[in-house]
Amino acid sequence: MTNQELITKLKAIVSPYIQDEEAFKNLSEDTDFIKDLKINSANLVDIILDIEDEFDIRLENEDMEKMLDVKSAMAIVNTKLAG
């Protein structure tokens, strides 16, 4: 999967939970889920669960703690898919 394909998939996953439409429109690897998209902590868990379903992977607490922005989400998904 290319980075662009991965970002497109992540964008679809986060879209129901975002609060800041403008930040969502300009979503990039540097977009922070909480600071930029204003996602709340419970919806961040929903995103993690949706990522697990979409990519058929299992995420742990340490992954959750690292998954603060698009870039780290991409890195974690890629690592899990490779493993």
Next chain:
Amino acid sequence: MTVSEIIALLPYQKPFLFVDGIEAISDEGITGHYTFNKDETFYKGHFKDNPITPGVILTECMAQIGLVCLGIYLLKDELNSEHQPQIALTAHQMDFYLPVFPEEKVTVISEKEVFRFNKLKCKVQLLNEKGELVARGIISGMMKA
């Protein structure tokens, strides 16, 4: 963990405690009850000369029993004098079917849908004493020790 230990750990008190007892609890769900006293503070205003339990209070009762009591039970191994339960309601979707009047006893039945990364999401029902469905919905919150 006993029922009285769970209730003692609840962060509520009168007039905003809506838990009288728990009949059954497991890792998968909880059944508990509350009886609305005729002197509850909100009856004076909801409605004028026509006391009916507000939907938000029914939702609160369902959240206190269905989510918070269950959450305390699920966190039991992590709770101690230095780690009290920390809770926040994050979402609910609720449908209401029947009114609840003063002095009515209601039963809350909650089934755990997911408890991961401190988020607890439950499918919750509220029944009256006749066993009729009063309300049902989904409630989510964050729970940690």
